[in-house]
Amino acid sequence: MEELKDKLSRIAKREMEYADKNGYSQLSTCDYGGWDKDVWNHREAIIKKIRESGYNVSVSVSWGVTDIKITKPITL
Numbered sequence: 001m002e003e004l005k006d007k008l009s010r011i012a013k014r015e016m017e018y019a020d021k022n023g024y025s026q027l028s029t030c031d032y033g034g035w036d037k038d039v040w041n042h043r044e045a046i047i048k049k050i051r052e053s054g055y056n057v058s059v060s061v062s063w064g065v066t067d068i069k070i071t072k073p074i075t076l
Contacts, residue, residue: 008042012049015070019055025070032064043068 011027018025027046029039039046047068051057056071 004038004042007038008046009049011039012046012053015046015068016050016053016055019070019072023072027068027070028065029068030065040066 015025015027027039029035029043031040043066047057047059050070054073056073058069058071060067060069
């Protein structure tokens with residue numbers, strides 16, 4: 001279980017670092033073959049971790065693919 005937690009934490013961290021560098025990041029996941037099942041099964045935990053870190057997260061679903069868009073927070 002610790003391996004899985006580490007993997008999911010690395011994914012969340014990678015997406016947040018990419019958003020910091022580029023302004024946004026997008027992570028897509030699906031329940032079909034060829035997609036990472038850990039990301040699919042624990043997508044809500046990844047989203048929660050990113051939101052708790054202060055990033056804006058929007059989620060959309062199209063044709064069974066869940067797209068998670070992470071936006072770097074800015075202060076106006």
